[in-house]
Amino acid sequence: MAKTVETIATALNISITTVRLVLNNKARQYRISEKTQKRINDYVAEHGYTVNHAARSLKLNKTDTLGLIIPRLSNVFFATLAEKLEIRCREAGYQLMISCTYSDLKQENALVDALVDRNVDGLFVVPSSLQAQNHHLKRTSRPLVLLDRDFDGTDTSLVVSDNRRGSIALTQAMFSAGQLPLFFMAGDTEQPTIKERMKGYTSVLEAQGIADCQQWILETAHNRREDGEKLMQQFLARHNAAPPAFIASSLPVLEGALSVLRSHFGFIPADINIGTFDEHPMLGFLSNNIWSVRQNEDAWAEQAVDAMLHLINGGDENVRAIVPMTLIHRARASL
Amino acid sequence: MAKTVETIATALNISITTVRLVLNNKARQYRISEKTQKRINDYVAEHGYTVNHAARSLKLNKTDTLGLIIPRLSNVFFATLAEKLEIRCREAGYQLMISCTYSDLKQENALVDALVDRNVDGLFVVPSSLQAQNHHLKRTSRPLVLLDRDFDGTDTSLVVSDNRRGSIALTQAMFSAGQLPLFFMAGDTEQPTIKERMKGYTSVLEAQGIADCQQWILETAHNRREDGEKLMQQFLARHNAAPPAFIASSLPVLEGALSVLRSHFGFIPADINIGTFDEHPMLGFLSNNIWSVRQNEDAWAEQAVDAMLHLINGGDENVRAIVPMTLIHRARASL
């Protein structure tokens, strides 16, 4: 359906080069006659023309396509990040291919392989482990920008949130609010993001002279709803009462924890002080005092795409961007 | 970096055809000698081989890529839908290119153009209007599957939720709960989805003998948070009290409406009966009686991909799939 340069050239009885020149706006530069230009432009106006990306890719060995590999789109944070990245990539002339790993290592590696096989010009990845990260590095010769998790061990380009400081601000605010103990429900403690959040938490409490705040930390293996449920169930079994205050290491954990409270008490006790990482408008549905730490997806996207373009254009310094977080407080509903 | 078939052939001093035959598992069929097969397999095992998609695309005029155009990824419903579609497409051997329109008509058309130019094998689109829909149809000769909105006027393949019945179930449940009037906060009443939801609503109330339930409908132009805020502000200005019960036409509208209630009263009055379209775990954060109507993204994805594959494989009947919705009730927190 799409006309080729050759079609146009033969139809107009001009050479392919000439057509290409005006199509690529080099007409001026190569001083193509006005008349010829007009003929070509008229033809295109009538019959249309679009480059054949496949042919172009084959010749130039680049696809004008970037890959993004994240755990899951149904997680609002990653969805928003994907959205922001997609906008900026498109602005830069790249299409984004988004794929999800569902936190499955095999899947993650397979996805990197698939996108590399499709010859993407670069890859954004949220790695699940150092091992995976190394696989990706080995697998592609194209630029790689890691997101969200700093497993260290390489000098690959990287964009993460300042989880430590974010957690410190959160913990300080909640400590000042005065309800103790302030528990921490941590999913997937192996993950750098969570580790940093825990470090921020403990650093504040220790500075406040809380001797053994480790006892206030509840750990589980993953960052899912079920894990939050499990933690809160365990808590209730042990203490037989709701915690006066707690921090959830992520929204899914919070959802799980609160759903258990709701079904245990019949409602979510409004006097619990709640803290969580990641922000969501629906947190306003709670009657509680609630603090959330927002990640700035827009800044992430900007930094990540900048880093990517830099690498694509032959730059070799890797970027390590640490994006500030924002603490948001919703005051407990007054009665 | 990637080896080509020719590289292998010359390295092994065999013809290209032979190499291709074993690479494509036609060795048996063409009775390539075991020895030759082994030589080739060994070589590949050592040096690797991946087809060059660009070359393949150029020759075969297909990209093994599908496009998905949705309003926005930061909307959980679309994000989840995208996720489910991506899984199924990948299973079928296709990569998905996801792009967002931000409800901008120009952007929507431009995206379709961009993906068509990239020669995607097919396109899933959530159209913003009949006009846009027609543009897309005209623009591509490849299969098109419309999602979410039935503007009618064409016999293109289509997957939508059974909004009418979903709304009927919701309205009946809330009517039976007994708190009246039951208002309906409707964003973007031009959109078929919302229209159907309103029709379901009015049909139930009229059947119940509510003479003029039109007065219970509050309308606004869009489906965003701000629109929900506006509606609830208007409501409060007029009635100077919270509604005893209301239905929001979508989650963003609900978020907006509730945030206004929260800032007006200092809390969200727990005795309001709330209904909403689309389901979200965080609805459980509310203390209210709340009904939500879930759309089955998984079923959508299955139907949409099936329809797409059918068309890609030369089928010509268009599918019109209407996916049932599920009513979910969360009982008001007991005290």
Next chain:
DNA sequence: GTGAAAGCGCTAACAT
């Protein structure tokens, strides 16, 4: 059982 060659549409380098 294996080989040779054309051609998909583009770009870049080299003619004139």
Next chain:
DNA sequence: ATGTTAGCGCTTTCAC
């Protein structure tokens, strides 16, 4: 100012 050509890596067709 305009024209010619080689070649990117694959698939398909035909030939031995």
